[in-house]
Amino acid sequence: MRVNYHPILGKDERKKLVKIVVDGREMMAVKGEPIAAALLANGIRKLRKTRKKGEYRGVFCGIGRCTDCAMIVDEIPNIRTCITPVKEGMQIITQEGLGKWERK
Amino acid sequence: MGEEIIKKSQVVVIGAGPAGLCAAIEARKAGATVLVLDENDRPGGQLFKQIHKFFGSGKHWAGLRGFRIGENLLKEAGQLGVKILLNAEVYGIFDDMTVGYIRNGVEKAIKGERIIIATGGIENALPFPGGTLPGVMGAGGVQTMVNIHRVLPGKKILMVGSGNVGVIVSYQLMQAGAEVVGIVEAAGRVRAYEVHLNKIKRAGVPIYTSHVVKEAIGKDEVEGAIIARVDDNLNIIEGSEKHLDVDCLCIAVGLNPQIELPYIAGCKFSYIPERGGYIPVFDENMETSVKGIYVAGDVAGIEEASIAMEEGRLAGIACAGSLGLYDKETEEKLKKEVKKILRAMRTKHDSRIIHSLTGIPSNDRFEKGPVAVIECKEEIPCNPCESACVFGAIKVGEPITNPPVLFEEKCTGCGRCIPKCPGMAIFLIHKNYTDKTSLIKFPYEYLPVPEKGGLVSCVNRNGEIISRGRIIDIKASKKDDGTKIIAMEIPKEYFNDVRGIQIRGDGI
Ligand SMILES: Cc1cc2nc3c(=O)[nH]c(=O)nc-3n(C[C@H](O)[C@H](O)[C@H](O)COP(=O)(O)OP(=O)(O)OC[C@H]3O[C@@H](n4cnc5c(N)ncnc54)[C@H](O)[C@@H]3O)c2cc1C
Ligand code: FES
Numbered sequence: 173m174r175v176n177y178h179p180i181l182g183k184d185e186r187k188k189l190v191k192i193v194v195d196g197r198e199m200m201a202v203k204g205e206p207i208a209a210a211l212l213a214n215g216i217r218k219l220r221k222t223r224k225k226g227e228y229r230g231v232f233c234g235i236g237r238c239t240d241c242a243m244i245v246d247e248i249p250n251i252r253t254c255i256t257p258v259k260e261g262m263q264i265i266t267q268e269g270l271g272k273w274e275r276k
Numbered sequence: 277m278g279e280e281i282i283k284k285s286q287v288v289v290i291g292a293g294p295a296g297l298c299a300a301i302e303a304r305k306a307g308a309t310v311l312v313l314d315e316n317d318r319p320g321g322q323l324f325k326q327i328h329k330f331f332g333s334g335k336h337w338a339g340l341r342g343f344r345i346g347e348n349l350l351k352e353a354g355q356l357g358v359k360i361l362l363n364a365e366v367y368g369i370f371d372d373m374t375v376g377y378i379r380n381g382v383e384k385a386i387k388g389e390r391i392i393i394a395t396g397g398i399e400n401a402l403p404f405p406g407g408t409l410p411g412v413m414g415a416g417g418v419q420t421m422v423n424i425h426r427v428l429p430g431k432k433i434l435m436v437g438s439g440n441v442g443v444i445v446s447y448q449l450m451q452a453g454a455e456v457v458g459i460v461e462a463a464g465r466v467r468a469y470e471v472h473l474n475k476i477k478r479a480g481v482p483i484y485t486s487h488v489v490k491e492a493i494g495k496d497e498v499e500g501a502i503i504a505r506v507d508d509n510l511n512i513i514e515g516s517e518k519h520l521d522v523d524c525l526c527i528a529v530g531l532n533p534q535i536e537l538p539y540i541a542g543c544k545f546s547y548i549p550e551r552g553g554y555i556p557v558f559d560e561n562m563e564t565s566v567k568g569i570y571v572a573g574d575v576a577g578i579e580e581a582s583i584a585m586e587e588g589r590l591a592g593i594a595c596a597g598s599l600g601l602y603d604k605e606t607e608e609k610l611k612k613e614v615k616k617i618l619r620a621m622r623t624k625h626d627s628r629i630i631h632s633l634t635g636i637p638s639n640d641r642f643e644k645g646p647v648a649v650i651e652c653k654e655e656i657p658c659n660p661c662e663s664a665c666v667f668g669a670i671k672v673g674e675p676i677t678n679p680p681v682l683f684e685e686k687c688t689g690c691g692r693c694i695p696k697c698p699g700m701a702i703f704l705i706h707k708n709y710t711d712k713t714s715l716i717k718f719p720y721e722y723l724p725v726p727e728k729g730g731l732v733s734c735v736n737r738n739g740e741i742i743s744r745g746r747i748i749d750i751k752a753s754k755k756d757d758g759t760k761i762i763a764m765e766i767p768k769e770y771f772n773d774v775r776g777i778q779i780r781g782d783g784i
Binding site for chain 1: 315316317327341398399408409410411412413414416417418420421422423425426427428429431451452453496497721722723725757758760
């Protein structure tokens with residue numbers, strides 16, 4: 173859910189949007205925001221599955237420390253989505269385990 | 277920013293939070309070449325997620341919102357020509373005072389004659405069943421998402437931990453339109469400053485002291501939580517479990533210093549639980565056991581931004597002095613000033629020492645006309661109310677941790693102090709507004725803003741609705757930076773009870 177109006181920060185004036193593709197689904201993100209923020213705004217909190225037990229993980233620290241938010245981004249696994257900005261056309265995939273390195 | 281050219285800098289600062297920026301500013305003022313490295317893509321450390329007004333001394337930006345303080349520091353650093361290199365993650369400090377960092381995937385190094393480590397703190401985690409489900413987040417992460425990226429991690433939130441961070445982030449979540457379903461605290465009492473807590477209570481948030489989270493429920497993500505009461509030994513009391521309908525748990529159980537770099541550099545440590553655990557030992561100049569390496573801010577023990585800034589200043593001045601950029605006398609004079617401020621801010625603000633309310637007018641004074649009511653009685657290092665009053669009706673004095681005293685005969689009822697109090701603890705009350713009604717003016721920072729002339733539900737200090745009120749006026753001045761002053765007419769019998777209006781959890 174986006175905070176479009178805020179009593180202190182005012183109206184969200186960021187207008188430039190980019191399109192991202194998440195597990196094959198197209199959605200809009202605000203230019204320059206971290207991938208994880210865009211996903212939260214689109215109601216997505218499950219970002220990866222653990223290797224052994226297959227449990228879901230999502231954003232925890234939000235500052236690039238805990239690696240719970242790792243996903244496969246443009247074919248590279250283990251990208252910390254909380255500190256990686258979105259880009260037009262970015263392909264984002266829920267990561268299973270350690271993920272596969274698809275780019276050669 | 278031309279890192280290829282800089283291979284050497286007299287002072288290298290690691291971390292561009294309040295401590296690092298202040299250290300850099302002071303060292304630069306003395307004429308040192310200074311380079312600040314930060315792994316983030318924006319400078320300011322914790323400051324930019326903090327949208328509340330800070331405590332502190334009126335002389336030192338108190339009463340300003342955290343991100344404004346950050347803006348001011350960056351401006352000052354920029355004007356002085358401090359170089360800040362972002363996206364630069366420091367991974368090590370070597371024997372010859374070389375700092376190794378990685379930027380854009382490339383390894384780089386810079387040699388400093390002096391190194392100041394200001395890497396801040398890192399949040400503690402809390403283990404409990406379901407604690408790894410998506411929807412369980414650290415308070416810092418929540419703050420970053422909500423206040424910087426402007427997305428909410430959930431609609432109904434349970435805050436775990438009642439320290440200042442937990443209580444402040446709860447307030448900020450409500451400002452962003454979320455509902456805070458409760459605050460859980462294992463200890464028997466709330467740990468935050470009372471004025472911060474009172475804001476949350478007025479909003480009607482239940483506070484569960486002597487409670488813990490037993491479990492976060494949900495198959496793949498958080499769908500609820502079970503909390504339970506604990507005894508004095510923190511054992512769960514069976515049968516006391518309570519289910520809460522929440523979709524997000526926010527963990528605010530303290531920070532610990534981020535000490536990898538002082539560790540790698542070979543600094544000696546000591547264990548100080550009140551300051552967050554293992555902390556590099558430092559002397560009165562903030563210099564560690566390794567000559568030439570200094571620490572400042574949360575890495576030197578978890579305290580507050582205002583203290584982090586002064587520690588940074590001290591380290592910056594001391595570095596400049598030891599580089600011969602100040603004569604002994606000037607150095608000592610500058611250090612003395614900073615140390616005086618540090619001492620005053622640390623004059624024990626033990627929140628258990630509750631003073632009698634020195635800011636409350638007498639019954640006689642209430643009869644005579646509008647008057648300020650200052651509901652602040654803890655030892656907080658804060659005094660903007662004092663400088664806000666041009667009539668000298670509010671005194672804090674020294675040390676700055678004194679609770680404010682109201683000189684009621686001098687108070688004209690102008691209300692200038694209301695928006696200046698970072699604790700939002702000052703109200704203006706005109707008891708005899710009319711025969712049957714009183715007028716209360718109070719600070720307000722939520723959405724929606726009520727309509728002038730409209731009828732609203734009035735709440736007492738615990739957020740309970742006790743009467744109806746009519747909005748007479750709403751003042752929104754640019755210099756109050758988002759804090760609105762609402763004037764509301766209420767039945768006279770409630771003049772001493774009403775302290776705000778009901779806010780909706782769905783503010784937007
Ligand atoms: C919710 C909340 C509310 C608060 N409210 C108040 C308040 O009302 N008043 C008050 O005075 N204080 C408050 N504080 C505390 C205050 O924010 C901190 O004490 C202060 O930010 C500490 O400053 P610092 O410079 O030491 O660290 P930080 O602000 O944490 O900055 C550290 C910087 O170092 C960088 N860094 C870390 N490691 C590396 C590395 N290896 N390489 C490069 N860079 C690195 C980080 O990116 C960061 O920018 C609050 C804190 C929180 C979380
Ligand atoms: S949420 Fe912790 S690294 Fe991204």
